[in-house]
Amino acid sequence: MDLDLLSGAALTGPALLGALALLALVDSTSFGTLLIPTWLLLAPGRLRPGRILIYLATVAGFYLLVGIVLLTVAATALPQLMTLAATPGFLWAQLIVGAALLVGSFFIGGKRKRTGPGRFARWRERAVTDVGEEAGSLLPLMGLAVAAAAVEVASMLPYLVGIGLLSTSEFDAAARLLVLAGYCLVMVLPALVLLGLRLVAARAMERPLARLGAWMERNAAETTGWIVGIIGFLLARAAAVELGLFEAIL
Numbered sequence: 001m002d003l004d005l006l007s008g009a010a011l012t013g014p015a016l017l018g019a020l021a022l023l024a025l026v027d028s029t030s031f032g033t034l035l036i037p038t039w040l041l042l043a044p045g046r047l048r049p050g051r052i053l054i055y056l057a058t059v060a061g062f063y064l065l066v067g068i069v070l071l072t073v074a075a076t077a078l079p080q081l082m083t084l085a086a087t088p089g090f091l092w093a094q095l096i097v098g099a100a101l102l103v104g105s106f107f108i109g110g111k112r113k114r115t116g117p118g119r120f121a122r123w124r125e126r127a128v129t130d131v132g133e134e135a136g137s138l139l140p141l142m143g144l145a146v147a148a149a150a151v152e153v154a155s156m157l158p159y160l161v162g163i164g165l166l167s168t169s170e171f172d173a174a175a176r177l178l179v180l181a182g183y184c185l186v187m188v189l190p191a192l193v194l195l196g197l198r199l200v201a202a203r204a205m206e207r208p209l210a211r212l213g214a215w216m217e218r219n220a221a222e223t224t225g226w227i228v229g230i231i232g233f234l235l236a237r238a239a240a241v242e243l244g245l246f247e248a249i250l
Contacts, residue, residue: 016169020179023158023165024186030156032059032148037191041198042209051141052195058145060184066153067163067180074167088243095239101232159187 028034033056040052084090153159162183166176198205240246 016165017179020162020165020183021186023162024183026158027156028187028190030152032152033187034191036144036148038194038209041194047198049195049199051138054138055141055145056188056191058142059149060188062146062149063153063159063187064181064184067184068177070163071167071176071180091239091243095236095243098232098236098239102229102236105229105232
């Protein structure tokens with residue numbers, strides 16, 4: 001199996017870190033890492049920046065824990081997984097999965113039925129502003145962060161690719177943990193920048209934030225479709241090359 005595309009051994013030093021930073025920036029534009037924080041920043045009334053920070057810290061912490069688990073599994077089972085990945089059965093399965101992702105990417109998106117904003121607007125107001133004693137509870141906000149991250153983690157292919165790169169890199173365990181923490185920080189960095197701008201220039205940022213939130217709502221599914229399609233193509237192509245399908249055709 002051609003693992004160069006998903007192998008950290010093929011990338012070293014700055015090249016590997018650059019690839020991971022790029023993947024993290026792609027992940028930073030997801031629903032949970034940018035759209036929800038933008039939506040929270042647009043809440044009416046006095047902004048509670050501490051709550052936004054808690055939300056982002058919860059998201060980053062969740063992904064860090066997931067990454068540690070995946071790296072641990074990869075470290076203990078990587079030789080067996082590499083052997084399995086070279087078998088014809090696995091390669092055919094990879095080809096089918098890649099082709100399914102590629103085809104399925106064309107159906108991601110489209111028109112979605114809109115739901116009334118009333119309940120969500122009220123929740124947002126309680127979550128990030130001073131509205132009664134219920135607003136003092138951080139559990140609903142942290143629950144939202146965990147729920148958003150848990151729903152997205154399986155579909156965030158750049159993150160999974162990043163874990164694959166890191167698990168096969170030449171870094172030792174401590175360095176991998178440090179790089180993974182940096183990856184999770186980069187994932188929430190754009191939202192942190194928006195928070196800073198919102199605090200410094202609240203009035204000037206209202207309209208750009210509203211436009212960003214609306215644009216992400218309209219295009220989040222389409223962007224996900226592109227990412228899924230590209231990953232599917234790369235997986236299917238690598239399997240086809242390793243199976244010699246192109247040679248058979250030619």
